[in-house]
Amino acid sequence: YQGWPSVLDLCAEPPTNGLMEKRGGGLIDIDQESLEKRMRAYFDPAVSWAELEALNGGLTRNAALYDARKIREQLLATEHFEPERLRRYAVRPFDTRWCYYLPLKSLWNRPRPRYWEQCWEGNAFFMTRFRSSASPEGVPCYWVTGLSDDHFLMPDNACFPVWLRRLPPPSQKNGANGVLAGMGDEPVVTANLSPSARVYLQRLQLPDPDRDAETAALLWRHALAIGFSPTYRRENADGIRQDWPRIPLPEEREVLLASAELGREIAALLDADRPVAGVTAGKIKPEWRALGVISRVGGGALDPDAGELAVTAGWGYAGKGGVTMPGKGRSEPRPLAESTPEPAYDLYLNEVAYWANVPRSVWEYSIGGYQVVKKWLSYREKTVLGRDLRLDEALYVTDLIRRLAALAALQSALDANYAAARSCPPTRSSPP
Template sequence: LWHKQNGNGRFEWRMSEWSLHVPMIRALFHQIAEPERLHRLDLVEVLDWTAEALNRVDRAAFFARFEEEHAVQYFYEPFLEAFDPALRKELGVWYTPPEVVRYMVARVDTVLREELGIADGLADSRVVVLDPCCGTGAYLVEVLRRIRETLARRGDDALLGSDLKRAAIERVFGFELLPAPFVVSHLQLGLLLREADAPLAGEERAGVYLTNALTGWVPPKDPKDQLPIAFPELETERDAAAKVKQQERVLVVIGNPPYNGYSGVAMGEERDLVNAYRRTTRAPAPQGQGLNDLYVRFFRMAERKIVEMTGRGVVCFIANYSWLDGLSFTGMRERYLEVFDRVWIDSLNGDKYRTGKLTPEGAPDPSIFSTEYNREGIQVGTAIATLVRTAPHGETDSIRFRNLWGKGKWQELEETAEQDGVSLYEEITPDVGLGYPFNPRVVGEQYLSWPLLPEVFPTWFAGITTARDNELVATDRERLIQRMERYFDPSLSNEEVRRIAPELMESVGRFAAEPVREYLLRRGFLRDNIVRYCYRPFDVRWLYWEPETKLLDEKRAEYFPHVFQGNLWIEARQRQTKPQFDRGYVVTVLADNFGSGRSSFFPLYLVPPSSPETLFDAPGDTAPRPNLSERAAAYLAELAAEPEHLFHHTIAVLHAPAYREENAGALRQDWPRVPLPQTREALLASAELGRRLAALLNPEVPVPGVT
């Protein structure tokens, strides 16, 4: 921007504020460039060196080759990664590829015309646009370019510049929380307007505000509740942002919300945002912590603005695609079917955890955020959601969905940006029994009528998490005993133990290494707690199970008593992360969570508590009891069958290829369901197959002919 205004002059950093049109940015500059502060930080000389380096640049040659639209990519990668990588990681700040930005803006423009009846789309002066997490302004710039193209086609060349500037000032808004991208967004918009022969003058500024987009949408009940601000520029900025939030009839909310699960604690208005997604009327209740992710708050903020404040409009976000089918988001999806009239999903895949970043054919499927500077992109899969509310409004029971895979997805977005919203998509009707997943699901006709695994075997336990595998788990029992005896040897100092077993002396999270060892030295080594341990499927080792302290990260004290000779366990997960269902492993010993924290274990039998649970329990009754629900017990009684029959039948079912193939979509969504045979003969035949299979799955059981 300075170069555009001072083609032949020398750059003086002390005078650079004269190029800044936004009082807020000038205030930031004043705070940073205060002489006493700069001297105290020894930055004056560094800034002088920077200015000298810039003044040695052949600006004519540099700007002849420098593409201004690519400047933002340099800001995110590698500048932001080096400038503040921790903040970038915490907030999930990522550069949005231009193909994605162009596609989303084009889709919104089309939807405004075709669904809301606004002939000029984004160019209509009544259309107010907001990017609530605008970063460096990519979406705002593209919106203004789209407006310029429409005005040019309409023949409004004489007023094009002034109309474009009016849009940038009065109806194309952006919010940003981080000062650095906030400054760059104003730079980008200023350059665009200068290029259109409509430069900002005097106190004119683009409608981008430094603010938290998740708060301030409702005026405070008491003006005294509003925190005082020391600088008038900050107060002006806050008030201008509040006017957009509380008064503007925003018709379009578009952007790329932060990706990472938020580690901070939301307060007040921001905390309450997603409460609307925590309730369901038809779908299963939300489970897990997914609603705490930051991007979900942005979805709710946008939905509330369009649905409850404006009454109609478009939300178009690219985000983590977990919400499309995650168990945490059943209320979110149910609500969207109620409050929006049209839903389009462009699933961009590229997920490390579900698909290993591979297409169904096994070809590379990179993240849409992969760039020259960041080949991996982000690890989670992503999707573009376009949500439309019309007036009058009617609920919908279907959505439109498409998958984009592989290295050609960027080009595919470009090529389909102007196409209609029907021919590209598959229409699907989300199933209430599965929690309204917003992606296709393969499920057998009778599957949802079968009981879930916990509805058959109601008690289960999460697997153990050691967090110190190298020291507490071993393939050799005697070696593990020797290591633990040295840990419990009071003649060895902490430093000596640290050399022998470093993980046991490293304080991490909830584990305070030295206080734990001090306590255990007083109590002593429990040799009998060296037990067999299923570390991974088909990999049984030895574990020192510590019952009292955080030596084990999650010891699962409630799980341990039920592991005894003769008991059987089925491993399962409520959420299947891989495309293919591969659960149902059988164990007879204590088991790990299998590395991901998701595996749980369903026992055939439970040991009663040592003391009576009620006045009517017989004291001293320690015989194992079947782990059966009332429904399962009644079913077995009707067929005159035993708990072992139902347990082995379940093992057989979970490994049946037809069961896995016919219900593949549903098996990814929740606990597996178990069909109950109608006859005793069918149950016993299936149970016999399951009994043989259980022996093959359990390396602790010798099987003739199998090594």
């Protein structure tokens, strides 16, 4: 394990941490409309401070190096509400919300402008962490296409962009036509790969990663596939926990390409904003069809207007400082039939509604130190969320359960892929 390159050896530019808000959730919300309403009021000089306190308490409370009233006055003089600053924001695995993003330290505690510079259409980020104290941690990596939170993975999320986009230094143009310096210069886009990673790809006779998008992403998708292998995590648990994950690099082109294809499949399953054919959209495969169906005790249709989609089973509660703490909730084991491959549970929203038939492998699936489904539910307890679930949110949990089931079903293939990658001895052309 110690002879394999770490993810830090693969990149040309070191990763950035995820964003830190520390504004009491004032800049983040599950509901886009609620966030937009708050932020329009924040940037409206006609809205008094007292009105704003009632509407957006998070941004009106002082914090370390944050004088709430003074900063609002400063921003009102220079900024205004812009709808395009409402961005998707990955808070936890499979829990993507909305944020209002301005790359200003006065507004965000840690706005990570270097991260923001690489958030553009077509780019993506391999995510992991330096070390972890979580037990169990589960999968130590993820894949996103936009902004994410510093605590997306425990303890600190590190984001490696696949591509790097930089503006070239202004050129001196003093022609008779009066062209200003720097005008017309296009951004320079290169693959985020170290010199040694490029030598490795060249050895496998792969295209130039700066000119070929698929090649640029190969090593990052390969790292994702390796990180999702249970055998990789079990065999190298101590090393993975104490430092950056190290990734075996195969010396056969076909092995790397096959691994990257698995990584692509994982990335698609992780992207909850885009449907996956056969899993969450189209004709659902038979093995997923009966999983996580929203159901009513005794049968029949649920009535959202009667409060039957309220999460009140004790999945979460507000702790000190507004931190949401997980609760025990209510999960009931299902009778184990001969045809059932593993134990399963029914997960209850309340006394009448539940998600039926959640396999144990799905219920226990952990990423970055978080038990995925349980963590999602903890934020949707009615006393935390402040409302009942909407029907689309209840159905989202069904999709989430099926995505996790599809990830669990890949484990044998991922273990075989890891075995193929580690069986290739390192060479001098591999990153150190």
